[in-house]
Amino acid sequence: DGGITQSPKYLFRKEGQNVTLSCEQNLNHDAMYWYRQDPGQGLRLIYYSQIVNDFQKGDIAEGYSVSREKKESFPLTVTSAQKNPTAFYLCASSRGSDTQYFGPGTRLTVL
């Protein structure tokens, strides 16, 4: 079945540690996105990539980094520079400007 997978579902991290969230899709989509969701707020775009080996900052990129070495994969690293990393992170992909398909999300908690 085609879809987007994110792992892990729940992630705990100590302050000062970097952590990488996985996102894989087998939909053959060129575009992939990372969003952050906080209670009472709309999803906010962290980074997006429209093609392999290229990515662009979104609205809240500070403290995050990404790579896009393969079409299927778009991992997000939450660095120690991110001041408030506890949130729900969603990955999505699309074929161009078509409907975005979302993964199940990763809930990151910093202890």
Next chain:
Amino acid sequence: KNEVEQSPQNLTAQEGEFITINCSYSVGISALHWLQQHPGGGIVSLFMLSSGKKKHGRLIATINIQEKHSSLHITASHPRDSAVYICAVMEYGNKLVFGAGTILRVKS
């Protein structure tokens, strides 16, 4: 002021009621999306529309481009419709801007 405003923020309905969720936006868009987020967190796309009206089962979405307004209607609501409904607009350049969501609870 947020670019995308949804109302109401919270909505409780009795099973069988007709439900309307509204979305207003302030920017030029190429399309508008309605999304559904269940308690586990996963998001499903319900509709993408740029004009007129779309229907899928008991769900109907309408958009008025001139008034920059969209509505999502649920007919004969059911407890399984309980979820967060999110409006998102696609600005030119493929960027999605999201509303804060409407929390819907349908009681049996």
